[in-house]
Amino acid sequence: MACPVNQVKASADVSVPAYDSKDLSTGIVHFGIGNFTRAHQMSYLEDLLTIDFEGAKGWAYTGAGVREASGKRHLEQYGSQGYRYSIVQSNGSGSKQRVQVVGAMHEMLVGPLTPGELLKRLSSTETRIVSMTITEFGYTIPFSSQDEELLKLARREGLSTEGDDSFEEADKHNKKYDGATVMGYVIAGLAARRTMGRGGMTILSCDNIPENGNYVHGKIMEKLDSIDRSLKEWVEKNCSFPNCMVDSITPGTDAKVKSNLEKRFGIIDKSPVPREFFKQWVIEDKFVAGRPAWEKVGAQMVKDVxxxxxxxxxxxxxxxxxxxxxxxxxxxxxxxxxxxxxxxxxxxxxxxxxxxxxxxxxxxxxxxxxxxxxxxxxxxxxxxxxxxxxxxxxxxxxxxxxxxxxxxxxxxxxxxxxxxxxxxxxxxxxxxxxxxxxxxxxxxxxxxxxxxxxxxxxxxxxxxxxxxxxxxxxxxxxxxxxxxxxxxxxxxxxxxxxxxxxxxxxxxxxxGRSVALAAGICVAGVAAGVALQVFGRRVAVSA
Incomplete structure (x- = not known):
């Protein structure tokens, strides 16, 4: 009989967290909780939690979003399952499959709903890495008026002693910050850390952008140059921006994935992720506030990515x-x-x-x-x-x-x-x-x-x-x-x-091969009898 993913038991082809999620604490805040992040980066941390729970339990993910509609949807999908989900690893034919139930993300925060709580996580001493998969476009969105409001909150005098109260007050007036961007939250988080004397952190882009660390560093410095040059100097001295390369083919989730998971493994999951068995993560070893021991589970820590x-x-x-x-x-x-x-x-x-x-x-x-x-x-x-x-x-x-x-x-x-x-x-x-x-x-x-x-x-x-x-x-x-x-x-x-x-x-x-001689475009001048394929239908074309 099928059961929810957060209640499933381990078996030969299903690995399940042996820990209690209550024992996890945030070490990484990640913006962009899509299929790839859940199938790749969070899978590495899950592997680490499996072999070294004591060493990894302080590096759990807080998922973060800045769009209200998708954020609410994700909160319902993940939250209702105790933030656990399935990675369905498979070969092409589906004859060989294995399920990894992941609990490495222990909570999710949505900026438009709880901007203060999200800023609180970003400025916490426990948070040492902010990572993101937001596509190149996400780094280029102009600084908004809501970003400016976040920055005002982060710079507020007395924040070091009144931080929690200030963050709770922001949540009560969340509409004021609705429209803040990922980069706005990251910069405000850095500003709050400086205000509160909490030191820098590592900003880790996991997007498919050449030299992604250098790229996000440049974008943040560019924004800071126009809004806060003293913060820019602080970030340069106290933060790091490693480059990394990520790889694993991760298709979209459809009804077939969910149906197969339930019928084959007896797991009911609102948001499973299909993924090939192969995964690779090459990371520049440049972290100012520590990092998980990813190398224990196959990540390659290198000097030059x-x-x-x-x-x-x-x-x-x-x-x-x-x-x-x-x-x-x-x-x-x-x-x-x-x-x-x-x-x-x-x-x-x-x-x-x-x-x-x-x-x-x-x-x-x-x-x-x-x-x-x-x-x-x-x-x-x-x-x-x-x-x-x-x-x-x-x-x-x-x-x-x-x-x-x-x-x-x-x-x-x-x-x-x-x-x-x-x-x-x-x-x-x-x-x-x-x-x-x-x-x-x-x-x-x-x-x-x-x-x-x-x-x-x-x-x-x-x-x-x-x-x-x-x-x-x-x-x-x-x-x-x-x-x-x-x-x-x-x-x-x-x-x-x-x-x-x-x-x-x-x-x-x-x-001796079956080779269609033309496809896609039906034009005059093609020899009689040649088979053309025009968006789903094959037709004979005469000259």
Missing amino acids: HPYEIAKIRMLNVSHTVMSLPGILKNLENGPDAANDLTISHLYRSVIEQEIRPVLKKVPGMSAVNLPKYQKQLEHRFTKGLPDALTRIAQDTSEKLRVQGVPAIREGYEAGLDMKGLAFTVAAWGHYIELAAKDKKKLEDLRGDAVMNAMTTGGIDGLLDNKEIFQELTSDSRWRESVKSSYNGILNKGLDVTIQSLYPKKESFWR
């Missing part, structure tokens, strides 16, 4: 983008579908081997990463991994290209490489945008409206004119011609034929 980070971003994240767009155009559904497609597999492997690895091997310190071995590991994860929706992978493509793709393209050109595979990726993105516009589908992208307008009014040239995304590449003629060549190739010959022409293989490579 950059070689690991750039290898992961270029070989995994960029490859995901390379696979997802043609996969969607071919009406494939999930990551493994695309990775196992003959031509798409040939595409992403060729991009890695011809456009990415030649640049990576010249990166200082890259000897720490075995690139051929890492590629084989990724190929296995791609082809045998969890069915992560291609449409989810393709979300925010504009930002992924800006942050991850454009630097790879620029450095490839500087190394004398022909970046034709990444040019093809952008061409496929152009077709995807056009088809979404035709079907009146909203793009899940920060710049969705802008890129859709560019494609519908200016075509592929209009898209390539976007300087925010493509930066100096907007004026690079060889880049533009390479993208347009693939764009026209897809239009006139189809995806697969265009890919094959980019990276020719002997005929025997393709012979």
Whole structure:
């Protein structure tokens, strides 16, 4: 008989916390309690609590949110289960699964509801790390008037002796702070620590941003430069901002995940998280106020994260983008579908081997990463991994290209490489945008409206004119011609034929395989009888 996740008993395939959550105390406040954080960082702490509870019990997570609607939803989901939830680790087919019940997050606070309580946690001597997964956009939101109100509270004279009363008063007048941002809370927390003489802490970004620690450091210093230069100096002297690299494929949670968990393991969970078995965390060992002993449970504590980070971003994240767009155009559904497609597999492997690895091997310190071995590991994860929706992978493509793709393209050109595979990726993105516009589908992208307008009014040239995304590449003629060549190739010959022409293989490579010769676009000029795939339906097209 199925039972709630906070009442389940341990078994061969289900690990359950053996401790009482009442014995945990906050050491880390984390903003952005999404699937990835719960599947990755909190899983590491759960592992540590299992093998060294006494050493880890003071490092529990307080989850934090700044949006009232989602915050209330999370409070209900997690709070009603005693803040316990399930990580369902699985191989691609689902034949092998294991459940880890996690209790590493022992509470959650929502800024719009209890701003004082959240600021109290941030300024507590017990809190030594503030971590976050808020996407790059979250760091760029302008300082709000509500942030300014938080800062006034944090600077209040006498706060060191009247802190609790001041925080409780803020909760009674919470509307005054509704609209404060993550960065506003972090800066106010730092200001309160200085006011109360409680020392600095470590700010740990776990977002997929190159040099994420340096990035969040720069954003906080930039804000402080305009609002409080004395606090800026204090932060520089008393806080640290480690870089880190995170990795584990974590699809979204759907009804199938919940149903499988209940039927297969007898666990009722309002918010389980599916995840592949693999996980990796590489962290710069730079913590001013201590840290959990993550190295005991497999995290890699290093002096320089950059070689690991750039290898992961270029070989995994960029490859995901390379696979997802043609996969969607071919009406494939999930990551493994695309990775196992003959031509798409040939595409992403060729991009890695011809456009990415030649640049990576010249990166200082890259000897720490075995690139051929890492590629084989990724190929296995791609082809045998969890069915992560291609449409989810393709979300925010504009930002992924800006942050991850454009630097790879620029450095490839500087190394004398022909970046034709990444040019093809952008061409496929152009077709995807056009088809979404035709079907009146909203793009899940920060710049969705802008890129859709560019494609519908200016075509592929209009898209390539976007300087925010493509930066100096907007004026690079060889880049533009390479993208347009693939764009026209897809239009006139189809995806697969265009890919094959980019990276020719002997005929025997393709012979005997089921290869669709075109996908996505129905145009005149295609040989009679060729099968086209147009968003879910296959049609015969005659010249």
